[in-house]
Amino acid sequence: MDATSPQPAGLLKQHLIDPEICIRCGTCEETCPIDAVSHNDDNYVVDAEICNYCMDCIAPCPTGSIDNWRVVKTAYSVDEQFGWDELPEQGEFADDVDTDLMEALEDEIAALLADAHSGTGGKAVAPASAAKPTVNLFNRSKPANAVVQGNFRLTEEDAENDVRHIILDLGDTVFPVLEGQSIGIIAPGTDANGNAHAVRLYSVSSPRDGERPNTNNMALTVKREAEGICSNYLCDLEKGASVQITGPFGATFLMPEDPQANIFMICTGTGSAPFRAFTERRRRAMSTAPGQMDLYFGARRPEELPYFGPLKKVPQELMRQQLVFSRLPDSPKEYVQDRMVTRAEEVSALLADEKTHVYICGLRGMETGVDESFASICRQASLDWEAIKPRMREEGRYHVETY
Numbered sequence: 001m002d003a004t005s006p007q008p009a010g011l012l013k014q015h016l017i018d019p020e021i022c023i024r025c026g027t028c029e030e031t032c033p034i035d036a037v038s039h040n041d042d043n044y045v046v047d048a049e050i051c052n053y054c055m056d057c058i059a060p061c062p063t064g065s066i067d068n069w070r071v072v073k074t075a076y077s078v079d080e081q082f083g084w085d086e087l088p089e090q091g092e093f094a095d096d097v098d099t100d101l102m103e104a105l106e107d108e109i110a111a112l113l114a115d116a117h118s119g120t121g122g123k124a125v126a127p128a129s130a131a132k133p134t135v136n137l138f139n140r141s142k143p144a145n146a147v148v149q150g151n152f153r154l155t156e157e158d159a160e161n162d163v164r165h166i167i168l169d170l171g172d173t174v175f176p177v178l179e180g181q182s183i184g185i186i187a188p189g190t191d192a193n194g195n196a197h198a199v200r201l202y203s204v205s206s207p208r209d210g211e212r213p214n215t216n217n218m219a220l221t222v223k224r225e226a227e228g229i230c231s232n233y234l235c236d237l238e239k240g241a242s243v244q245i246t247g248p249f250g251a252t253f254l255m256p257e258d259p260q261a262n263i264f265m266i267c268t269g270t271g272s273a274p275f276r277a278f279t280e281r282r283r284r285a286m287s288t289a290p291g292q293m294d295l296y297f298g299a300r301r302p303e304e305l306p307y308f309g310p311l312k313k314v315p316q317e318l319m320r321q322q323l324v325f326s327r328l329p330d331s332p333k334e335y336v337q338d339r340m341v342t343r344a345e346e347v348s349a350l351l352a353d354e355k356t357h358v359y360i361c362g363l364r365g366m367e368t369g370v371d372e373s374f375a376s377i378c379r380q381a382s383l384d385w386e387a388i389k390p391r392m393r394e395e396g397r398y399h400v401e402t403y
């Protein structure tokens with residue numbers, strides 16, 4: 001613990017991760033410079049003995065689950081946290097606890113957090129009108145069982161990427177998911193050290209009422225990764241196979257229920273999964289919504305773009321589409337953020353509209369590129385992106401899920 005860490009006599013402001021909101025992406029563990037974050041099969045946790053409040057993990061967390069604190073006399077151990085399904089309530093303290101000290105502690109943490117959030121605009125918040133998600137119904141010790149109903153290749157046979165549309169039947173199991181949520185997949189078997197494989201998360205690409213309307217099934221969009229244990233397991237699954245799943249996870253990357261809301265979606269590759277769910281939800285439940293839907297979708301070539309065929313059939317009135325390709329033989333490389341700049345007028349009009357919700361999903365590198373495009377588009381339109389972005393985040397109108 002360093003000299004500036006907020007730990008006055010007898011009390012500790014303990015850094016905790018909310019297991020109900022965390023999507024188990026592992027970003028915090030990767031980011032922590034001193035290995036204070038670790039995980040078991042169920043939870044990511046912070047070791048109070050090691051954490052020095054450097055706050056490096058706060059900004060990269062896509063959900064804000066990392067940003068939780070409890071004032072305690074004795075720190076919760078790592079083992080206790082591994083077993084949690086939800087965070088404990090803030091405990092009461094006896095009268096002997098100095099309230100000035102408590103307040104000083106609050107102030108110090110608030111200042112550290114303000115620094116950590118500068119540039120990101122703060123903690124992720126769900127859209128005000130979003131439906132309430134169910135999270136953490138199933139975990140590794142108590143997984144749900146699903147049966148594969150279909151496994152279809154989405155990319156052309158000659159494409160470099162093998163991306164699959166996998167449909168899972170939940171049978172009688174109650175497993176409610178909202179568009180934008182993820183589920184965990186438990187690949188069977190163990191690694192070279194005899195340990196169970198880590199649970200991998202996949203965003204659900206079907207809407208809440210099922211891949212087929214009013215059916216207890218769901219779809220995933222999975223790309224085969226060269227050395228990926230879980231992605232190869234999923235991509236090779238045959239119809240009728242049983243799969244163990246956990247979740248649902250995620251409580252902020254959700255769509256607004258408001259038909260007036262504009263939904264501005266930016267993705268690459270399998271980052272399109274939640275946006276397929278959003279589009280289907282709007283199509284099925286709000287097809288005449290006055291709110292505008294826009295999709296900026298980047299892929300190497302049309303043959304590599306998941307859902308290229310079905311997307312062509314989505315009418316313009318439901319969603320405007322910008323399909324952007326980086327490796328066409330006779331065209332210069334183009335990324336989604338480049339196309340946004342070419343359509344600056346349309347984009348700035350959306351950013352200026354209080355009803356617009358922005359969603360970014362896909363490759364991590366895209367996030368910075370998109371942010372720079374937003375900033376430059378705003379400059380041209382005399383809008384202040386540095387002010388708009390944090391406000392959108394606070395209002396649950398700016399969402400990023402990159403990996």
Ligand code: A2P
Pocket residue numbers: 161268269270298299300301304325326327335336337363364365366367369
């Ligand atoms: P690139 O041709 O440079 O790889 P992938 O096919 O690997 O899943 O990637 C999906 C698309 O995202 C590709 O067109 C890829 O282009 C593009 N891409 C790669 N890096 C970025 C980035 N930093 N910003 C936006 N798009 C990117």
